[in-house]
Amino acid sequence: MRLSDFDFHLPREAIAQRPVTPRDAARVLHLPAQGAPQDLGVRDLPRLLRPGDVAVFNDTRVIPARLRGKRGTASVEVTLHKRETAERWRAFARPARKLQHGNRIDFAEDFSAEVVERGEGGDVLLQFDRGGAALMEALDRHGELPLPPYIQRAGGADTLDLETYQTVYARIAGAVAAPTAGLHFTPELLQALDERGVQRVNATLHVGAGTFLPVKDEDVSQHRMHAEWGSLSAEAAAKIEAAKTAGGRVVAIGTTALRLLESAADDSGHIGAFEGETDIFILPGYRFKLVDLLMTNFHLPKSTLFMLVCAFAGQERMRAAYEHAVNEGYRFFSFGDASLLERHA
Known part of the structure; x- marks a missing residue:
């Protein structure tokens, strides 16, 4: 086919x-x-x-699986797509080409993750600084709802999407x-x-x-x-x-x-x-x-x-x-x- x-x-x-x-x-x-x-x-x-x-x-x-952060002074956006362990998630990163093993991405002053593996197509494995319920709470505070790419929102998901999606x-x-x-x-x-x-x-x-x-x-x-x-x-x-x-x-x-x-x-x-x-x-x-x-x-x-x-x-x-x-x-x-x-x- x-x-x-x-x-x-x-x-x-x-x-x-x-x-x-x-x-x-x-x-x-x-x-x-x-x-x-x-x-x-x-x-x-x-x-x-x-x-x-x-x-x-x-x-x-x-979950609010889209995160915006910084690698040093460079902006990075990641979308989590698969939980590996309580602290580790696979994610699609943009831009991914400059991310290296050991790089730290800061999403907030008290919330970060380390790149522990790079895959193909922008895929990375992230080790967060917390896991379980604490990670879910951090995602609720700092993450965004990952709407599909064909739904156009100038500023990303809004408060109405939090209910309807x-x-x-x-x-x-x-x-x-x-x-x-x-x-x-x-x-x-x-x-x-x-x-x-x-x-x-x-x-x-x-x-x-x-x-x-x-x-x-x-x-x-x-x-x-x-x-x-x-x-x-x-x-x-x-x-x-x-x-x-x-x-x-x-x-x-x-x-x-x-x-x-x-x-x-x-x-x-x-x-x-x-x-x-x-x-x-x-x-x-x-x-x-x-x-x-x-x-x-x-x-x-x-x-x-x-x-x-x-x-x-x-x-x-x-x-x-x-x-x-x-x-x-x-x-x-x-x-x-x-x-x-x-x-x-």
Whole structure:
């Protein structure tokens, strides 16, 4: 498969810069397993799902992972993307070419990190002067929310973004990008799912900044995903397994939830507890083991996420669905509208 196979025309004005208010007022494009797409709203989700279905939500919480500091007199910006230990994080640095092993970056008078390793593509490993809760507190004081590059803010993320770029059920701190399908949910919508008889289960996948990196190889099979840490409890896995056995469908709320579920499932479709890293890269031809429906936002041309939805719902069907979405004025990307995809046989 070639990278050009996943290109499509997207007008710049289709890229949402702010979410709709309230969250669940967004539109949803329902793509059933058979038949034409349906233009609906996120509030229609409970009637599109069935009693006995199980919806899996990613409860990761976005941290203020972008830091601006000084190496001597030179300005440095880093965006954390993966926790290695309590004190060590991998980060993308700008400019990275002048950073050397042993360099200290000062983010405040009492907050700094040392470069302990340089990688490729601006990647560095930083050793902070503190870890754990103390590091999270320092990030809250000195860090910025790392909005995706296609959301334009003159001064970076603002106070409104601190609320809107976080799901209402975010719980476990560690992500540097939001699981954006979850941004559409309100307490009222979650309650409506409960009343419909749809079970809700939480999993955790800490989304990394690697999710924004472009695919550079024309042969997409050569692309390597950044590993992300995730976990699924034994209790959550048992609920999913029981729902599936009883005839319910597994609904992934977002591509991050789907990637974690497919990483945790075995080849026969059974699922158990999971904790660790996953770098699963899903392309057309992938055999899905567990997930039946996927709720997800609209993704970038040539992105790994567009490749994933093509694998899930069929490449030609997704190209047609995205063309329909553009023509009908759907809003794209993190703050945009959603789609509900049924797995294509």
